[in-house]
Amino acid sequence: MGYDADVIVVGTGNAGFCAAHAAAERGARVLMLEKGPATAIGGNTYFTAGAIRTTFSDLDDLVSVIDDPDERLPHTDIAPYGPADFAQDMSRVTLGRCDPELTDAVVRGIADTVRWMREHGIRFRLQYERQAYEVNGRHRFWGGLPLATVDGGKGLVAQHLAEAERNGVRILCDTAVDRILRDADGRVTGVAAGGAEFRAGAVVLAAGGFQASRVLRAQYLGPNWDLAKVRGTPYNTGSALMAALEVEAQPAGHWSGCxxxxxxxxxxxxxxxxxxxxxxxxxxxxxxxxxxxxxxxxxxxxxxxxxxxxxxxxxxxxxxxxxxxxxxxxxxxxxxxxxxxxxxxxxxxxxxxxxxxxxxxxxxxxxxxxxxxxxxxxxxxxxxxxxxxxxxxxxxxxxxxxxxxxxxxxxxxxxxxxxxGITFTFGGVKIDTCGRVINEAGAAITGLFAAGEMAGGLFFHNYPGGSGLAAGSVFGRRAGAEAATLVSSGLLAS
Known part of the structure; x- marks a missing residue:
């Protein structure tokens, strides 16, 4: 079997790019598939403010990852925000329903992942204009969310794209994945988009939720949700998510929530x-x-x-x-x-x-x-x-x-x-802490990974601001690394 790539990443948002970088740095040949045209590269990430929830011990800890020091730093107050704080916020706003293992992976892994993203060309800053008020001459940050990417979502996508190009990652647009390919043993061997098939040793699904589908919104979220405006890309209609369910991926998360x-x-x-x-x-x-x-x-x-x-x-x-x-x-x-x-x-x-x-x-x-x-x-x-x-x-x-x-x-x-304005849906597929997709029987589907909005189990009813980019970054990185390792191990070698 001739492979089109070692690892295929479905979707070009933050989670997909993190998966692509992680796979590429391990020597994998990576192909990213985008449902929309070239102007749609970035998916929902393009439309965000770029705020990413991370953990830090003090202001100096944050300064070590930001792009340019700010003249307001000497007059800035930011309370420490550790993994326990992040975990408590996750549990509180989801009414205790967030998956404990996935949550632990995010809250303990995000600080290192931010540093890893910085090594891959992602630039960060403190978002004074969105997350701080000036009180008695001091700039006081609030809500555990001081960090954002330079130039918001647009900047984050541009920086990801530049890194992908440096690493030789190929991106194919106008490619709507609607089927996952498997061999006789049930191993994932690629994806299909219309009449075209793309073969790979492993597939990472990072194509978002179903928030851009009026029909699926009405079906899963309930009456009148078909009337909501969509904040981001019109291409997140759930086709890749439905394809995952068709190969017996286990549903997870809050399917009637968003x-x-x-x-x-x-x-x-x-x-x-x-x-x-x-x-x-x-x-x-x-x-x-x-x-x-x-x-x-x-x-x-x-x-x-x-x-x-x-x-x-x-x-x-x-x-x-x-x-x-x-x-x-x-x-x-x-x-x-x-x-x-x-x-x-x-x-x-x-x-x-x-x-x-x-x-x-x-x-x-x-x-x-x-x-x-x-x-x-x-x-x-x-x-x-x-x-x-x-x-x-x-x-x-x-x-x-x-x-x-x-x-x-x-x-x-x-x-x-x-x-x-709907941002993304909370229902997705079940993954483990390595990003492997779990089937209805509770076993990992060999060769299939997921990250970002497609991974269910973290958010119920609500979510702490900036935790979507955080989770997508952590699990995108893990899924890409695991996918490349699986291919290089010879289990699915081309």
Missing amino acids: HAVAWDANAPDSGDLELTNRLTKQSYPLSIVVNTAGRRFLDEGAELRNYTYAKYGAEILRQPGALAFQLFDAKTAPLLREAEYEAPGVSRYQADSIAELAELAGIDPAGLAATVEQYNAATRPGTFDPAVKDGLGTTGLTPPKSNWAQPLDQPPYLAFAVTC
Whole structure:
């Protein structure tokens, strides 16, 4: 049998590229297959902000991996964030359902993987503009997520692509994998894309979830999920995932759950290649959020944004018209993330009164007036601090606002219209800590590996911000290394 490559990687996002680098550095000939055209290289990764959750002992630990020192470093405060902290966050936000072995692999492996990525040309920085507030002359990071890639998702993909080219990794676009090939013994020997077959000693699946398929969203996530906007690539329709199930890969994870955020109501149906992540609206903990009837429906200040934003999109989808509005006043407007709230075409309304704001935005005036009056009356005196859970909550209000509750009383008032933007689905295939795909009988499928959004078992209901890139990096690296080792061992030698 003549092989097209030693290792085939299906998908060109962060997890796929990490797999490709790991396989190539072990001498494997690597072929990456991308379902979309060349402009789709990067998959969902291209549309991220590039935030990656990692562990660190102190600021100096982070400085050792960032690209350029920042002049703000002497005035920066970042609390240590170790593996135990990461593990606790994973367990807390997934309601204790995250797979303990996979979680342990991520939280204990991510710091070394970040250093390994840096050796492979990936550049990192501290994301002051997204994860820090200036308080009393100090830049205070919050939520365990200070690190991001230079130039966000676009930069991460460009850096991955450059490394792949240096290593001789081939990328074939417009190749939609829909079948996994096996021999008579059940060993994976390649993949099929339409009428074409590609042979290899091992295959790594890193083609994302099914979030871009309206049919699969409605089938697995439930009613109205076919109406959600897609934050990223339109090519993650689950075809490779379904192909894995057809060869008896064991389903794992939260198949009726997903990562979904507050997304600009004017956004296109799938990701914008220019604006990418700028269409998200994540300063909502400083706001009050209402539906078209002017009623609040969630606790905007329940937690630091990093631990709620991935589940609030689902709450918005449940509202009339799948529409909501984030409201700010002159006190909170200066704290908004500029990249998100001043993006071109943003759904923004401004007025000098609540009544005028309601009319401009299309919110029920009476409902909004009553909500603002009740909310303002429920706030109480205290010290506002956006960099911590300040305990400045409402009293006697349902739903409450648990932190950062200030009266909405200083014009001009701002409203931003948001809908549900789905990022990725939580259902996938079961893998072990080496990235090997496990079958229905509990055994590894020889020659088949998975990483990234295709690997189920880590996220349920919610997820800590930046842990998707972290998991994709750790398991992409492991899957690529294991795939190359399997081929070189002679078990599936060409």
